[in-house]
Amino acid sequence: MKIPLNTSTFDDLEINAAIDVLRSGFLTMGERCFKFEDEFSKYIGSRNAVYVNSGSSANLMAFFALTNPMCPKGKFGGQRLMPGDEVIVPAVTWSTTIWPVVQAGLVPVLVDSDPYTLQMDINSVKKAITGKTRAICPVHVLGNSVALQELQTVAKENKLWLIEDTCESLGTRYDGKYVGTFGDIGTYSFFFSHHITTIEGGMIVTDNDEMAELFRAMRAHGWTRHLKNRQAVEQKYPDIDPRFLFITTGFNLRPTEINAAFGMQQLKKLEGFNQARRDVTDFWIKELSPIIKTGAFKPMQIVEKTVPTWFGFPIICESNELRNRFQKHLESNGIETRPVICGNLARQPAMKAVNHRVAGDLTGADTVMDRGLFWGSHPMMTNEEKNYVLKIVKEFFT
Numbered sequence: 001m002k003i004p005l006n007t008s009t010f011d012d013l014e015i016n017a018a019i020d021v022l023r024s025g026f027l028t029m030g031e032r033c034f035k036f037e038d039e040f041s042k043y044i045g046s047r048n049a050v051y052v053n054s055g056s057s058a059n060l061m062a063f064f065a066l067t068n069p070m071c072p073k074g075k076f077g078g079q080r081l082m083p084g085d086e087v088i089v090p091a092v093t094w095s096t097t098i099w100p101v102v103q104a105g106l107v108p109v110l111v112d113s114d115p116y117t118l119q120m121d122i123n124s125v126k127k128a129i130t131g132k133t134r135a136i137c138p139v140h141v142l143g144n145s146v147a148l149q150e151l152q153t154v155a156k157e158n159k160l161w162l163i164e165d166t167c168e169s170l171g172t173r174y175d176g177k178y179v180g181t182f183g184d185i186g187t188y189s190f191f192f193s194h195h196i197t198t199i200e201g202g203m204i205v206t207d208n209d210e211m212a213e214l215f216r217a218m219r220a221h222g223w224t225r226h227l228k229n230r231q232a233v234e235q236k237y238p239d240i241d242p243r244f245l246f247i248t249t250g251f252n253l254r255p256t257e258i259n260a261a262f263g264m265q266q267l268k269k270l271e272g273f274n275q276a277r278r279d280v281t282d283f284w285i286k287e288l289s290p291i292i293k294t295g296a297f298k299p300m301q302i303v304e305k306t307v308p309t310w311f312g313f314p315i316i317c318e319s320n321e322l323r324n325r326f327q328k329h330l331e332s333n334g335i336e337t338r339p340v341i342c343g344n345l346a347r348q349p350a351m352k353a354v355n356h357r358v359a360g361d362l363t364g365a366d367t368v369m370d371r372g373l374f375w376g377s378h379p380m381m382t383n384e385e386k387n388y389v390l391k392i393v394k395e396f397f398t
Ligand SMILES: Cc1ncc(COP(=O)(O)O)c(C=O)c1O
Pocket: 054, 055, 056, 057, 059, 093, 094, 096, 097, 139, 165, 167, 168, 188, 189, 190, 191, 201, 202
């Protein structure tokens, strides 16, 4: 039997919606994208949602908006970022949390993560703060949540921006609210393997209306065409043809109507998908508890006040040697595995060329890199597949 990390979660609903778009003749960003943004912002509980072509693009826009001359003030007192300002990021994350920080001329400061929750360690964050710190970018890793209450307090006390990279945790709740809505900005990914897919795609959310307008301009060349307050802006520049009016620098990060048509169908299924992810992981944790009790491995520990959405089933093994043998056993029995994302990002070769700082030691992140792995917990998994995984894991440890 083969247990892939993910299988496709779309059916005729998404396919027919995409065909309708093709038949309509209007494929580039338009009404469907804006409707998807409205539906997403209502679902997630944020005043604004701006749809882009990937989660990486959402992160790129977040850090370029924070350095933009039009950047408004942040809700915890954050001010426009200047070159060389420091942004605290976890060492355990995906590469494109950190590259946009660097690309925007800022300095990433890597802090340690708890090897069992996989989330950024709040004490390490506090110790990393210097006179140059201007922002914290927590990452909700693999469906869990960072301890957001403590982090909001740190942001308030130090007047910092809080940008939540939520690309791996769409639908995770912390203290009753969806993660990604606690800080100034939240970013999401809709890549194929994520909680919902729009093929490629991402969303950036904020309660700050001025910031959202900046995102809308930056997403499309710095152009005013899709601003909500387009007319008010145009009236300020009577000598420029309003059809081609540019108010800032920008990119082309636009999604298409096909992506939005997919997204609207997928969003309706999200809560069901996430419950299925919890059901399969609850089943494994219960059935594997005798092995877990021996200390051979630990599944990801859920952060207090969090309702997780398990983007895979991450475990930390007792030793590197055990992890390597166990990984081989899973793969040779058709169960696809992955490392726990980039492991300790400070050890990735790309970081040699990146101006960054490491604050404190990264022993937690090293543990994740040396002893961690995950396999799939996707929502389409059948009972037969869940039981097969259980059997193969048990076979190795008994
Ligand atoms: C934490 C994190 N941030 C950003 C991204 C980038 O998202 P995308 O693949 O949509 O560009 C990912 C992708 O998996 C991710 O895991």
